[in-house]
Amino acid sequence: MREAWVVGAASNRFGKMADTGREAATRVSLAAIEKSGLEPKDIGYTFVSNCFGIAEHQAHVGPLINGGLGIPDVPSCTVESACASSSAALHEAFVQVAGGFIDAALVVGSEKLSHLDTLAATSYFAIAADYPFETRNGATFPGLYGTLASAYQAAFPHPPEMLGAIAIKNHANAARNPHAHFQREISMDTYLSSPIIASPLRLYDCCPFSDGAAAVVVAAKEFVKKPVTEPLVIRASARAGSITDMQDRPDLLGLPATKIAGAKAFRQAHMEPKDIDFMEVHDCFTIAEAVAIEDLGFFPKGTGVKAALEGVTVRDGRLPVNSSGGLKAKGHPVSATGVSQVVEVFEQFNGLAHGREVPKTGTALTHNVGATGGSCSVHIFSHR
Amino acid sequence: MTDELPRAGHAVADFVQGYEEGHKLRGFRCPKCGFVSATWGMACPRCGGRNREERELGQAGRVVAFTLLTVPGDEFLNDAPYAYVVVELDGGGRITGWMPTVKSVDGLAVGDRVHFVPSYKPGVQFAKEADASP
Numbered sequence: 001m002r003e004a005w006v007v008g009a010a011s012n013r014f015g016k017m018a019d020t021g022r023e024a025a026t027r028v029s030l031a032a033i034e035k036s037g038l039e040p041k042d043i044g045y046t047f048v049s050n051c052f053g054i055a056e057h058q059a060h061v062g063p064l065i066n067g068g069l070g071i072p073d074v075p076s077c078t079v080e081s082a083c084a085s086s087s088a089a090l091h092e093a094f095v096q097v098a099g100g101f102i103d104a105a106l107v108v109g110s111e112k113l114s115h116l117d118t119l120a121a122t123s124y125f126a127i128a129a130d131y132p133f134e135t136r137n138g139a140t141f142p143g144l145y146g147t148l149a150s151a152y153q154a155a156f157p158h159p160p161e162m163l164g165a166i167a168i169k170n171h172a173n174a175a176r177n178p179h180a181h182f183q184r185e186i187s188m189d190t191y192l193s194s195p196i197i198a199s200p201l202r203l204y205d206c207c208p209f210s211d212g213a214a215a216v217v218v219a220a221k222e223f224v225k226k227p228v229t230e231p232l233v234i235r236a237s238a239r240a241g242s243i244t245d246m247q248d249r250p251d252l253l254g255l256p257a258t259k260i261a262g263a264k265a266f267r268q269a270h271m272e273p274k275d276i277d278f279m280e281v282h283d284c285f286t287i288a289e290a291v292a293i294e295d296l297g298f299f300p301k302g303t304g305v306k307a308a309l310e311g312v313t314v315r316d317g318r319l320p321v322n323s324s325g326g327l328k329a330k331g332h333p334v335s336a337t338g339v340s341q342v343v344e345v346f347e348q349f350n351g352l353a354h355g356r357e358v359p360k361t362g363t364a365l366t367h368n369v370g371a372t373g374g375s376c377s378v379h380i381f382s383h384r
Numbered sequence: 385m386t387d388e389l390p391r392a393g394h395a396v397a398d399f400v401q402g403y404e405e406g407h408k409l410r411g412f413r414c415p416k417c418g419f420v421s422a423t424w425g426m427a428c429p430r431c432g433g434r435n436r437e438e439r440e441l442g443q444a445g446r447v448v449a450f451t452l453l454t455v456p457g458d459e460f461l462n463d464a465p466y467a468y469v470v471v472e473l474d475g476g477g478r479i480t481g482w483m484p485t486v487k488s489v490d491g492l493a494v495g496d497r498v499h500f501v502p503s504y505k506p507g508v509q510f511a512k513e514a515d516a517s518p
Binding site for chain 1: 422430448458461480482507
């Protein structure tokens with residue numbers, strides 16, 4: 001297997017974009033390729049994620065992106081794994097590059113849902129759950145994660161300020177990230193006075209519906225030769241699945257797919273949690289961040305919820321989590337999210353995370369979940 | 385030409401028809417590990433065992449986890465707030481459902497007894513047992 005690097009990365013500002021998903025995808029793709037020092041003609045395959053392209057009446061967007069980049073003869077495909085779509089696409093790119101099938105790949109995720117109202121967007125998101133056994137019984141994504149949060153609350157009672165501290169931390173980070181949807185801090189009062197969306201989750205426990213696009217270029221070490229940026233060496237690219245339906249899981253206190261993908265990734269990288277300097281985890285809701293850092297092996301079960309309030313996971317803490325602002329405040333344009341986590345690692349590695357630098361940038365982990373854990377990707381990166 | 389592909393004991397449509405018209409909850413039991421589940425599939429989601437047996441699920445049980453939803457999906461637009469629940473059914477198996485009569489967080493607790501309520505509305509519907517609190 002060849003060593004594969006992330007050599008270029010770019011994101012637009014998440015939030016409400018005037019571009020269509022296709023335009024945004026093409027623009028961030030070109031920016032990522034330009035940053036890598038490669039040319040569009042060097043791309044051997046384009047992996048696209050655009051989970052809800054149907055909301056823009058557009059499927060098969062890969063050839064349109066490639067056409068817009070001037071490389072219409074390059075193959076493309078769309079990779080869908082709900083909210084983990086573009087990290088799944090990154091995994092496919094890794095397999096092709098590390099396996100020696102191609103020298104360089106473009107991975108791009110793009111989503112546009114802001115032309116829909118909250119009801120329509122909530123309903124679109126909910127189709128990633130099990131329709132006859134969850135969605136049709138009244139589930140929404142806040143509802144599913146609210147259910148997990150209530151099970152966690154029952155097992156490990158904690159004050160609301162603990163989840164609140166996660167939201168406050170991620171908003172503070174997003175306030176320093178020009179790509180972020182919400183570039184403003186919030187107070188504990190703001191958090192506590194926000195309305196309940198799906199108990200015990202409040203408005204400020206939930207990530208927003210965001211538009212956005214992000215892209216990375218993955219290339220073989222031997223193909224790049226002289227990188228023009230500090231590359232991210234992909235030490236691990238691991239994926240896992242688990243029982244989709246909550247009703248069939250042995251417990252509701254974690255996501256089995258995170259545990260499996262995390263363990264696989266650490267084995268691939270020959271690393272342990274203590275070797276990781278900072279990470280981006282899938283915080284679609286505050287409870288998801290608490291559970292993720294437990295399932296990945298960084299905190300014992302029942303203690304992850306305290307980490308933000310105790311200052312461990314803040315930007316200058318012992319283990320910074322979601323220095324980008326996370327899904328919670330940077331925003332969650334479904335198919336762009338996984339790749340945008342890697343954009344944050346790229347910017348931290350390259351000294352481009354102005355004003356939100358983490359203390360140590362030797363190694364980083366990204367964790368991206370599809371729906372309520374039916375799928376999960378974990379990547380680990382280091383310097384050369 | 386007959387359909388020679390393997391089939392489950394019942395189809396997803398049979399499950400839906402079961403609670404909508406037959407007033408019963410249809411599920412499966414794994415003969416290998418004994419796991420009982422409402423979820424459709426050709427094999428047990430826990431152990432992979434094949435040849436799951438038909439199993440009619442209990443109609444009452446205990447709330448394992450729940451949330452009070454104030455922002456619903458489109459099919460539940462006129463019913464919010466309501467509770468979304470995971471219920472451990474008597475006789476085994478868990479199922480998710482919704483409870484339109486629960487209108488506040490204080491209206492339900494983990495461990496409460498609930499029972500299935502046949503309804504013309506979508507989804508598996510539950511209500512608190514009348515004798516839930518002594």
